[in-house]
Amino acid sequence: MDKIIFATGNEHKMIEIRAILSDLGVEILSQKEAGIKADVIEDGMTFEENAMIKATEIAKIAHEMPEYAHAVVLADDSGLEIDYLGGEPGIYSARYMGEDTSYRIKNANLIGRLDGVPKEERTARFVCAIAAVIPGDEPEEFVVRGIIEGYIGWEEKGTNGFGYDPIFYVEEYGCSTAELDSVTKNQISHRGNALRMMKERLDGIL
Numbered sequence: 001m002d003k004i005i006f007a008t009g010n011e012h013k014m015i016e017i018r019a020i021l022s023d024l025g026v027e028i029l030s031q032k033e034a035g036i037k038a039d040v041i042e043d044g045m046t047f048e049e050n051a052m053i054k055a056t057e058i059a060k061i062a063h064e065m066p067e068y069a070h071a072v073v074l075a076d077d078s079g080l081e082i083d084y085l086g087g088e089p090g091i092y093s094a095r096y097m098g099e100d101t102s103y104r105i106k107n108a109n110l111i112g113r114l115d116g117v118p119k120e121e122r123t124a125r126f127v128c129a130i131a132a133v134i135p136g137d138e139p140e141e142f143v144v145r146g147i148i149e150g151y152i153g154w155e156e157k158g159t160n161g162f163g164y165d166p167i168f169y170v171e172e173y174g175c176s177t178a179e180l181d182s183v184t185k186n187q188i189s190h191r192g193n194a195l196r197m198m199k200e201r202l203d204g205i206l
């Protein structure tokens with residue numbers, strides 16, 4: 001393996017991915033940098049299934065290209081699970097209330113749905129699954145899952161991060177993940193944890 005292709009066009013994710021996986025000493029490209037265009041339908045029922053659907057589809061294309069025939073292909077899927085809401089918005093986190101609806105509205109809606117719910121029942125977690133497709137004589141496929149536990153607060157706080165960060169509070173830090181600087185968030189986040197797990201697995205394979 002000489003290259004890793006990460007199936008995302010999100011530059012913010014790529015910065016975090018490069019920071020954590022760079023120790024592997026392998027070139028890391030985004031799907032876009034590899035020149036791969038694909039509209040993958042994520043119709044799985046779990047984060048793991050969706051990550052694997054994406055990785056498999058992109059790998060099919062990449063491994064047909066001579067320069068990426070031996071590349072490892074990674075893809076992720078992430079979201080927020082709120083226990084009181086039976087795990088909503090879950091795998092529908094990006095699509096919750098419509099893809100184009102602002103997070104101000106989505107976050108206010110979720111806080112509203114937890115009206116009167118005591119702290120101990122407001123538990124939630126961010127989940128990130130990362131799937132790997134590894135070509136070769138003995139091809140391999142696997143998925144890792146990283147999480148961060150927290151709870152849904154009573155108001156939006158903080159301007160860092162994105163998405164549901166302003167309503168997701170971490171007990172240990174006593175603030176929302178939108179109030180953490182990016183270095184601290186990456187150290188404890190679902191994506192950071194999943195990326196570190198993936199790095200260990202790939203380290204054992206390379």
Ligand code: IMP
Nearest residue numbers: 076077078079080093094162163164165
């Ligand atoms: P995707 O994995 O990029 O499709 O992300 C799914 C959705 O989950 C995002 O659009 C956000 O709504 C939510 N999400 C995932 N990770 C985070 C995070 O770190 N902070 C806030 N929201 C997140």
